[in-house]
Amino acid sequence: xxxxxxxxxxxxFFHWTFVALFVGAFLIAKQVDDETALFSFHMMMGLTLGFVxxxxxxxxxxxxxxxxxxxxxxxxxxxxxxxxxLLQKDGKRWFGHNPASSWSGTLMMALALGLGATGLLMAQGxxxxxxxxxxxxxxxxxxxxxVSILHVAGVLFHMIRFREPLAFAMVDGKKTEVAGxxxxxxxxxxxxxxxxxxxxxxxxxxxxxxxPKDRSxxxxxxxxxxxxxxxxxxxxxxxxxxxDKEDEDHEHEDHEHEDHGQEDEGELPDDD
Numbered sequence: 001x002x003x004x005x006x007x008x009x010x011x012x013f014f015h016w017t018f019v020a021l022f023v024g025a026f027l028i029a030k031q032v033d034d035e036t037a038l039f040s041f042h043m044m045m046g047l048t049l050g051f052v053x054x055x056x057x058x059x060x061x062x063x064x065x066x067x068x069x070x071x072x073x074x075x076x077x078x079x080x081x082x083x084x085x086l087l088q089k090d091g092k093r094w095f096g097h098n099p100a101s102s103w104s105g106t107l108m109m110a111l112a113l114g115l116g117a118t119g120l121l122m123a124q125g126x127x128x129x130x131x132x133x134x135x136x137x138x139x140x141x142x143x144x145x146x147v148s149i150l151h152v153a154g155v156l157f158h159m160i161r162f163r164e165p166l167a168f169a170m171v172d173g174k175k176t177e178v179a180g181x182x183x184x185x186x187x188x189x190x191x192x193x194x195x196x197x198x199x200x201x202x203x204x205x206x207x208x209x210x211x212p213k214d215r216s217x218x219x220x221x222x223x224x225x226x227x228x229x230x231x232x233x234x235x236x237x238x239x240x241x242x243x244d245k246e247d248e249d250h251e252h253e254d255h256e257h258e259d260h261g262q263e264d265e266g267e268l269p270d271d272d
Contacts, residue, residue: 004183006095007173009192011067014056015170017199018108021049022144029141037212040226043119044206047219050116051202053109055195063191064184066096072106073099086161095181104151111144123217123224 028042060069073079079099085092097105118137122130158166169175173187209218210226217224 002177003174004095004177004181005173005187006066006175006183007169008064008067008184009173009187009189010059010063010195012170012173013192013195014052014059017052018049018056018112021045021052022112022148025049026141026145037215040210040212040215040217043123043224043226044203044210044217046115046119047206048199048203049112050119052199053112053116055198056109059191059195064186064188065182066184071096072102073097074102074106075099079103086157093176093178095175095178100154101151104147104154107147108144108151111140111147114140115144120224123226 025042025045028039028045032039032042059067062068065071073082073094081092082094082099115137118133118140121133122137155167158164164176166175177183206217206219211217215226217226
């Protein structure tokens with residue numbers, strides 16, 4: 001097999017950053033109690049994932065040829081053609097993103113943005129708003145997971161069917177040469193370093209603005225509550241105020257009883 005360069009370094013950076021951030025956020029959400037401080041990192045990883053997707057969308061318009069959305073094959077007819085080709089060794093081959101990976105990549109980016117948006121709404125504060133979008137957030141998360149699993153299964157099936165190391169294309173950026181297609185001339189390493197600095201800077205800003213005591217986050221002047229504890233403080237405060245009021249009422253009633261008792265003792269019975 002003759003391998004040629006197809007995916008630049010920024011595209012591969014985005015790919016593996018997607019994987020790391022989603023897997024990390026999903027595992028924290030499923031394994032960590034949302035009333036603990038560690039759960040806040042689930043939300044910060046989700047915000048970082050949304051930021052990475054925005055950078056990937058930018059790169060989809062100005063990046064190298066096979067990183068651009070213009071090369072994504074999203075026509076349903078081509079998707080059907082691709083699946084038929086999986087059953088035929090002489091099926092059409094794509095040098096860049098094939099129709100299946102084009103659809104999965106597009107869906108995962110859209111779902112990641114949806115997760116970020118619903119996560120922000122949940123972090124704004126207020127139980128009513130949180131409860132109204134929490135189910136949508138979970139649905140998006142499981143949809144993302146399902147698309148990811150199907151994507152991985154498709155890549156494995158393609159590798160077994162055609163004996164082509166397709167998975168390594170997102171490691172070294174190379175795929176089997178396709179007649180009529182031209183490899184990219186540069187992997188744009190300095191752009192990848194720039195994106196890495198931007199992502200690390202965004203993450204550092206999140207950590208700087210995070211207060212673990214009340215699990216609040218100052219996101220560029222936007223106050224967010226990362227988890228249940230902030231809402232719990234409000235509910236605890238309300239319960240404490242209610243308990244104090246009940247104690248005051250009970251104390252007032254006790255004083256009234258004492259006063260009535262003293263009045264009764266002061267009224268002696270008539271000897272007549």
